[in-house]
Amino acid sequence: MLWNEAFAQTAQGVAAKPSLLESLFPFVLIFLVFYFLIIRPQGKQKQAHLKLLTELKRGDQVLTSSGILGTIEGLTEKFVTLEVDKNVRIKILKSQVSGLAKEKGNE
Numbered sequence: 001m002l003w004n005e006a007f008a009q010t011a012q013g014v015a016a017k018p019s020l021l022e023s024l025f026p027f028v029l030i031f032l033v034f035y036f037l038i039i040r041p042q043g044k045q046k047q048a049h050l051k052l053l054t055e056l057k058r059g060d061q062v063l064t065s066s067g068i069l070g071t072i073e074g075l076t077e078k079f080v081t082l083e084v085d086k087n088v089r090i091k092i093l094k095s096q097v098s099g100l101a102k103e104k105g106n107e
Helices: 003-012 022-056
Strands: 061-064 067-073 081-086 088-093 095-101
Touching: 061 081, 081 095
Parallel strands: none
Antiparallel strands: 061 067, 061 095, 067 081, 081 088
16 A cells, blocks of 8 residues: 555656756746847947937037036037036037937927
């Protein structure tokens, strides 16, 4: 009687091991979720920012990443000179320009 119970327990405990493809499927799924929710949108945002930086011209009103609003007075490959008030100019890195400033009256 004990023998039958022990034999029944070992027969039920034996299960087939998943294949390599079945083992990797959850990891592939997680990578795809990360790609479409994090990596791809961040890449698109970076491309849009680079496009904005290449299209900057003198006279544009811009907002910096630190919150400074100014008008572009000078441009080089790496730096932007902003006029923040009459006769007050600051020089910042071009990469720190976060976007064009749109005022309600100028939209």
